[in-house]
Amino acid sequence: MPELPEVETVRRGLEPVMSGVRVARVEQRRPDLRFPFPDGFAARIEGRRIERLGRRAKYLVADVEGGEALIMHLGMSGRFTIEAASGAIAGTPARPGEFAHDTGGLPQHDHVVFHLESGARVTYNDPRRFGFMDLVAGTGLETCRHFARMGIEPLSNALHEDYLAARANARSTDLKAFLLDQRHIAGLGNIYVCEALYRARLSPQRLAGCLADGRGRPTQRAVRLVPAIRAVLTDAIAAGGSTLRDYRSADGALGYFQHAFQVYGREGEPCLTPGCRGMVRRITQAGRSTFYCSHCQR
């Protein structure tokens, strides 16, 4: 699930528990996730304070006392669960009822547990193990392997029609692939690309080059796309944030609120644009599902 809004929601949920808190012990239960953990992973965190919990695109970045940054990516199925110091569950379990039904063995796919000095525990669960964790020098964050070629933050001022036009100018890929490419804009995924293109009334099959006029200047399509991307992410973060107010009422783990999507997952259903008589279609692009209304998205 985790695209930028979900990762931001997770960050906001973890921040009050982890930020400024010392890590007493790190329980690393397997040698790798998608990639091997770095050498001495647990030891490089244990006994140190988490100074700040930030985010870059879909990555969580925890500044660890001493100068290293703990980088965490949730892949497709990564989740965090918080157990508060009192023992009460402050974040919902990865699977509802998991602890109640636990017969004594370790819950499956709980790969890393951060035991905090406050007594709270933060558990990383990831069935598919497409997520990963790494430790990098905090001073070289932007030049590290993960971030060096990464594009702009879509919620920053860097997202501008001039930027889109310059990047998309003369590209032969379609808009869907262009927006999914983290080297241009970092943080959009399959769902929010579909949703942003719907809001901008642009066909996902149109070439990315349509955002520029041939000389790298923005077209009206680029002008429409910028606020559509911003709004879809902002709305999703707001919706995710609302689930954080009462952890126990949500039936998903931290940040896994099922947003009310307007096209994603709505194949065969009527287009929600007022006055549009179209129907949402599903096509495959770059091996992944795209949902859109061919009637109002041009």
Place this chain on the structure above:
DNA sequence: CCGACTACCTGCCCGC
């Protein structure tokens, strides 16, 4: 460099 494709891994849902 670009663009297209594949691999990685488990779980779930559907049809037979």
Place this chain on the structure above:
DNA sequence: TGCGGGCAGGTAGTCG
């Protein structure tokens, strides 16, 4: 009820 196939929110590596 079991089994095979397809699908799932991501990225990195390879190949032409």
